[in-house]
Amino acid sequence: MIRIGIIGYGYWGPNVTRNFNAVNDCQVAMICDSSPQCLRRAQQTYPSVKVTSEASEVTSSPAIDAVAIVTPVWTHFDLAKAALENGKHVFVEKPFTSNAAQARQLIELAARKKLQIMVDHTFLFTGAVRKIRQLIDEGALGKLYYYDSTRVNLGLFQHDVNVIWDLAPHDLSIMDYLVRKKPESLSASGQIHLNGFEDLAYITIYFSDNVIAHINVNWLSPVKVRTTLIGGEKKMVVWNDLEADEKVKVYDKGVEVQNGSGVHQLLVSYRSGDMWAPKVDSTEALAAEARYFVDCVQKNERPFNDGVAGLRVVSLLEAADRSLEKKGNPVKL
Amino acid sequence: MIRIGIIGYGYWGPNVTRNFNAVNDCQVAMICDSSPQCLRRAQQTYPSVKVTSEASEVTSSPAIDAVAIVTPVWTHFDLAKAALENGKHVFVEKPFTSNAAQARQLIELAARKKLQIMVDHTFLFTGAVRKIRQLIDEGALGKLYYYDSTRVNLGLFQHDVNVIWDLAPHDLSIMDYLVRKKPESLSASGQIHLNGFEDLAYITIYFSDNVIAHINVNWLSPVKVRTTLIGGEKKMVVWNDLEADEKVKVYDKGVEVQNGSGVHQLLVSYRSGDMWAPKVDSTEALAAEARYFVDCVQKNERPFNDGVAGLRVVSLLEAADRSLEKKGNPVKL
Amino acid sequence: MIRIGIIGYGYWGPNVTRNFNAVNDCQVAMICDSSPQCLRRAQQTYPSVKVTSEASEVTSSPAIDAVAIVTPVWTHFDLAKAALENGKHVFVEKPFTSNAAQARQLIELAARKKLQIMVDHTFLFTGAVRKIRQLIDEGALGKLYYYDSTRVNLGLFQHDVNVIWDLAPHDLSIMDYLVRKKPESLSASGQIHLNGFEDLAYITIYFSDNVIAHINVNWLSPVKVRTTLIGGEKKMVVWNDLEADEKVKVYDKGVEVQNGSGVHQLLVSYRSGDMWAPKVDSTEALAAEARYFVDCVQKNERPFNDGVAGLRVVSLLEAADRSLEKKGNPVKL
């Protein structure tokens, strides 16, 4: 039985709590929030769980094996450090930390303490992303060409981070999980209109093997879009996360180039075949992730979405901020 | 009566010819193409029009008042120069020229000769673009925030230019027509996968007054997308050129930020109202443009899509190529 | 304070309970279900509410002012009768009763006892239906031509009624609310494929003033459709209930016919203008309806969705069954 303490019961915390609560071999042992109103809600839903407004109660309690940190990013480092130092495994919201140095420190600390860190990149546990990963692993797409994601909608403006730190961690973690090439360079552009933080931004990441990724995030769009195009030599994928069914569409389309006899004789031919929308598992992603965290803790195994994976995303976010400041200036990775 | 000679009767030439032929006070007097097959097609459709394989016949004919140049971009400069030197007005395909120096030379030449140059930025004559321009002019959108355009599909790969020179002139000319701010800096990224030219690319343009534009062009997309988002303080526009009806949707949505009392007290509020799809004129854009060219020539008036407008687009294309080479390095404009 | 007892805590009952529970001046006083498992769920969510497996406990309790009947249609009559006889107001699921005779008996009983009956035609409380009603009331659509609704999806097969009694009550109650003409005749067709009940059916209703309505319901469709077209002389409406935003679209389109001089000289002209998607209130319909029920009970006022409205729908369902049996034979109404 893994006893888990939850820190943060605002927007996402209740989902994390509900899902850990539903995992066999797992028990939510304490819930912490600084807001009395949030604590009341927690108490109402889980009358038998202890609540507290002091995070240190959670991180230091001997009755707790693991801590789920569901708070703003600037608090992650201190909370995770305290938890690890007290021998607790850590489940932490994305983005992992406010900067790469913090991430490295936590990774090192966890390793020394033989504890696990899992960064909550929830999308990696959706049926859609797992299906696309499977298609890539099977070689269905062939050599990868590009990953192009759009994540735009109206609001919600964040008060402590720009749109990149708010929305792009989703895309960066999915891209990291699917592309699996070495990112070599990054260019980001964006603009501030309202509250002092970039409210829209565009990120390009150059990978080895001519793979390129692009991410378009925007808090100021009149329409909601959640669409990712993935181009491969053999097949291409369109993932529209707003579709009720048929989120993933696989296109048997492609381009082939042959050398002709003359200098200007590049012959480009197009192939266009069937489209196929594989059935995608619709289990709640967070349920699968919570189950997986408990498994990893029980077996003391390293999750694939560990601190190192979290660090890769944070490093890209840091690079994006640096490039953004200089209007697209490329940053070596 | 304006007598017009057409140079280039491949893909777009027949459309240009058909539309000039339908303009009152205009007569297609000669058609030129280097391909005998294209000339045969021209002759069949217009049995009474003289055809030739020699462009110089067109540019030097005393029986011709204006020349329409519908050939690959690398030929524009020489053809336009010959036409202007022989006292003919010029209608030329986009992009205007291969570089800004050529564009400037032609503009100067036309001014000296008191002749008109019109660059065929056809989209500026569509009902959709004219409606959006009208909305902006009326102040319906309020202060402009951003212009974000996506123009992707499978093929057609060009053999002499990259995807930016092929597709982005549309977006850049529309952006230039709608945004009307000073572009200050540009960053472009992209990748080559197949035939030695970038087949996908992303361009960001920073304007004065915090306006930002972004253009996503791609020859390797499994789906066709032609969507532009325009965000303003008061209203926002989504233009989907692939919709049969309702191409332009105007959203009464917005974000307002008020200063609260404390330092971190920025209050962001969201407004969400009706959506409205104004009826858009569905006249063929090229018909309106051909009519306008003839008018400008007859009155010897400068068209708004003149050589200078063409130069602005070419300058942005040149800057994009320079930035692309250095993976997003910003280029001052 | 209105004390309400809920009978039926299966699929819809929890929603009814939650919404009545949230109404000021209303208290859920008892919950009844024959399934121990459902009762446990009720108890867990509402620890302070009395639960019972005996409906008679609810209908006869002196501590209860009104009864919400959220059970299969064949039980409605007996439960409603018992409640009314014991002096309780009745909120009852659609369809009101299994036949018109039962409906009339309950209406008469409620009148005698000076009690209110409300039939849960939830859709009448959605922002979309209220907006369309408002447009019709304002005369925006002009003279009404037709109402054409499609409600199809895969499953859920019912075990006690055919697809008409399952799905069409929604459409019939909305149609009744919007059209407000006298239905004169009905024709229904359909087919049984699997479990002895029609799993798809088509209903046409002829109204006075040449208004016609059509309803397409289907349990065997691979795709989910919830679309209603409403044609008027001046404007036309498309209501797509599956759209996240812009559920209601109003088209400024129409047809005009003028008499020309000759016999065959009917001149038909088409008008095509803007489309407009008014913002639609997104409050949960059942919340508004629960609030309205409590108001009606407190003021002892007749709701517009009263027993008589329920009877109109049941009469159409009965007529549909009669026509269905004879493969479309028209039934006078």
Next chain:
Amino acid sequence: MIRIGIIGYGYWGPNVTRNFNAVNDCQVAMICDSSPQCLRRAQQTYPSVKVTSEASEVTSSPAIDAVAIVTPVWTHFDLAKAALENGKHVFVEKPFTSNAAQARQLIELAARKKLQIMVDHTFLFTGAVRKIRQLIDEGALGKLYYYDSTRVNLGLFQHDVNVIWDLAPHDLSIMDYLVRKKPESLSASGQIHLNGFEDLAYITIYFSDNVIAHINVNWLSPVKVRTTLIGGEKKMVVWNDLEADEKVKVYDKGVEVQNGSGVHQLLVSYRSGDMWAPKVDSTEALAAEARYFVDCVQKNERPFNDGVAGLRVVSLLEAADRSLEKKGNPVKL
């Protein structure tokens, strides 16, 4: 070489002419229309083809082997009769004739004269319909349950027939081609609003083996819809003819019913799998049909879309009119 005469050069005639003109072994020998303006257009496009305003010139010319009749339906019988009597094969627009008696007479006449009749049910030659037919033939859909088609848009009002005779021949011929069961009974309903002809109508056709078909046609819809649902035991098809790509989608969805132990124990289970959009041939249907007509004439073989196929559609149209008159009264077939 088959020499063909075209009667009728209005809306559809130019397409028929263009396609026959492009068939090898076929020559358009004469074009007839009563309108001088139409004849001028014909002459311009086909300077070497003889034109005439007298249909009898076509039907009696010894220089013509086959006649294409592209005129209003009420003229079909006389023209086809004259052509057949003069020994010419007949290609005739849908619907074949104004009534079944005429159709039977023409079929009998053609048989006696050993001539071919082909009714222009163009949709049967589209890639979409041929693909669906192939899926049905292969047994991919399993036992057929239903065919449900919607064909609605604004206008064009016809002056001589109602919306059923205008639009439903498409659906009825496709249904006839795909369903291949015996139609047993038909019910039709509809309404007249503007010019004395029904402008919207609903048709249900009962077939043997519990197959049912439904057709919704409407001249008064603000939106254009061309969607057909085909439900089978194993798979289901949605054909959306307005999609640019992916017109045909095949859903691996279904319902299974098992008998449980008790009386009310019908167990319904749902199956939901992949969706698949097979690539569909995009050749112009009329080109394939024209080619096929010339083949049939040359080999003197009976086409599958012969007079008998045309008669089946006309019989359904007649039955629909009879049912319509009595507001849905079923008509035995």
